[in-house]
Amino acid sequence: MERLSPLSYAFLAAEDVDPTSCLVIGSLAVLDGPAPHVDEVRALVASRLPTVPRYQQRIAPSRLGLRAPSWQDVPDLELRRHVTVRQVPAPGGRAEVAALMAEAMAERMDRDRPLWDVTVWTGLADGRWGLLSRVHHALADGVSGTGLYRVVFDSEGPADEPPPTPPGTAPGVPVRSLVAAARGALALGAALLPVTREGLLGPLDGARRYAWTEVGIAETEGVRRELGVTVNDLVLSAISGGLRELLLERGRQPDAHALRTLLPVSSRAPGTAGHPGNEVTLMLSMLPVEHDDPVARVLAVHERVTSLRRAHEPEAGVVLQALAGLLPFPVLDRGLRWGLRLPQQQISTVTTNVPGPRTPLTCLGRPVRHLLPVVPIADRVRLGFAVLSYGDRLAFGITADATSTPDVDNLALEIGDAWRSVLVGR
Structure with a gap:
């Protein structure tokens, strides 16, 4: 059982x-x-x-x-x-x-x-x-x-090889030592400071809005090589650019402490992608919405994510989950429900980035042209971003609280523009 x-x-x-x-x-x-x-x-x-x-x-x-x-x-x-x-x-x-x-x-x-x-x-x-x-x-x-x-x-093609390390994830995160995990726990603790009131947090109404945009991966090869950044850096930079415009349109200040995103990080061992269950840890990163320049924005993302990895935030998440598994279930249950009732003020959004199929798919002989991902939102988080690759394309799926974020279609357009802006801004 x-x-x-x-x-x-x-x-x-x-x-x-x-x-x-x-x-x-x-x-x-x-x-x-x-x-x-x-x-x-x-x-x-x-x-x-x-x-x-x-x-x-x-x-x-x-x-x-x-x-x-x-x-x-x-x-x-x-x-x-x-x-x-x-x-x-x-x-x-x-x-x-x-x-x-x-x-x-x-x-x-x-x-x-x-x-x-x-x-x-x-x-x-x-x-x-x-x-x-x-x-x-x-x-x-x-x-x-x-x-x-x-x-x-x-x-339609040969079976895919095991996918490479997906952008933003680290399969098989090794817990190198208790010292590393402790360092990661300190980093996570520092990341739990509340975001500024200029952010997007607030109660949800139950109804949702959805929008999406699609971009090409191959077109970024040159800029990734020139700047020394990853596809995931470009993803977070594009989302940051879109959110910057959203804040400005709402008359809010896109400062360095306005928005923090939760970044799920896979802790799966290689070859276990198809196994059910949740084998995931996390990082918490401020989004550089304060930067108007697209190159400065993507470099800031790269620096912040690299710093979080060096601080062993993902390893700390693995250890904390293992410790939670040692608690008697009634204690865990009560603790979870108590914590979930508190009005969290630390995480503004969630950004998932999952590697999808690299070869074309069909269903009953019909070819799949697009794969559009969806991520849920909860706990006062009014915006969520799911990014899924299919072949050489990336789809950004945006889930939003219907009442507080009616401008989600504009946000999708801004993210697409921000993705392309770094190609001409360097």
């Missing part, structure tokens, strides 16, 4: 504490038509589901709540409740897709069933259709969540 880790359980507790949260991750694949019948997709999923046993298990609470919940087999899984169909409102363009994405990703999952689902979207513009894959964060992290792709997609 496998029980939920403290981190996986925390995502359930967060939903229990905050009725406006939905801790579900996912992505929308946009494919060429014609759209298949939903029964064809169900048959495909049924044929491959045995390859991912966790997707045939539900969460079972322990008796009296004395131990963490466990994963329990569901022998009579009702596939019709997990693979459904949905019509995109006419004319099925960008606005309609974004609105439906926001609505779908705010819908909580039934915990009495396995925590995943796939929805066929019909009626997209240009004769295309979509496939929305959702997985609860208690079941998978951003890296392992892409394991659902194996159930619905085929690769």
Whole structure:
């Protein structure tokens, strides 16, 4: 009997504490038509589901709540409740897709069933259709969540080699020593100082908005080599540039202490990307929104992330999770719920960056043209950024609180502009 880790359980507790949260991750694949019948997709999923046993298990609470919940087999899984169909409102363009994405990703999952689902979207513009894959964060992290792709997609090329270290992640983070972990804990402690009131924190209303932009990776090869930076540095710089413009448009000061982002860092061993569960730690970095110059901004990102790694922040996160696993579950449960009820003022946003498939995908013979990622928001964090690669493209998916961030479409445009600005600004 496998029980939920403290981190996986925390995502359930967060939903229990905050009725406006939905801790579900996912992505929308946009494919060429014609759209298949939903029964064809169900048959495909049924044929491959045995390859991912966790997707045939539900969460079972322990008796009296004395131990963490466990994963329990569901022998009579009702596939019709997990693979459904949905019509995109006419004319099925960008606005309609974004609105439906926001609505779908705010819908909580039934915990009495396995925590995943796939929805066929019909009626997209240009004769295309979509496939929305959702997985609860208690079941998978951003890296392992892409394991659902194996159930619905085929690769047009040879099987991918194990992906390189994804931008912003460090698989198999080694805890070099207790001294290193202690240094990392001190760095994390310093990063928990509140951000300035010019930031974007505040209560959520439950409804969401979604927007996205896509950029090319190959076009940045020259600037990465010239400046000595990574794709992830460019990602964080582009988001910082977009947020800088958002603050200015709202009449707020984009100072150096305005916005701090949580950066998930994979702690997976090589070759375990498809394994379920949450094997992730974190870094906390201020975003350099104070810099107007795009080159200065990307260099500031590079310096800050490098400094956090040298301070062993990711290692500290691994150790803290291990220590949490040693606590009696009732103590852990009460501590989590108490902490989640406090109005946090340290983290302004979350930025996930996950390596997606490097070779073209198909579903039932139809090619996948776009993969659009989604990250959940909760705990007073009104903006979240999910970045997913597919081939030589990066998609930035933005999840926003509907009431406080109605200008999310402009933010997506600003991020795209900020990505391109560094190419001409050096």
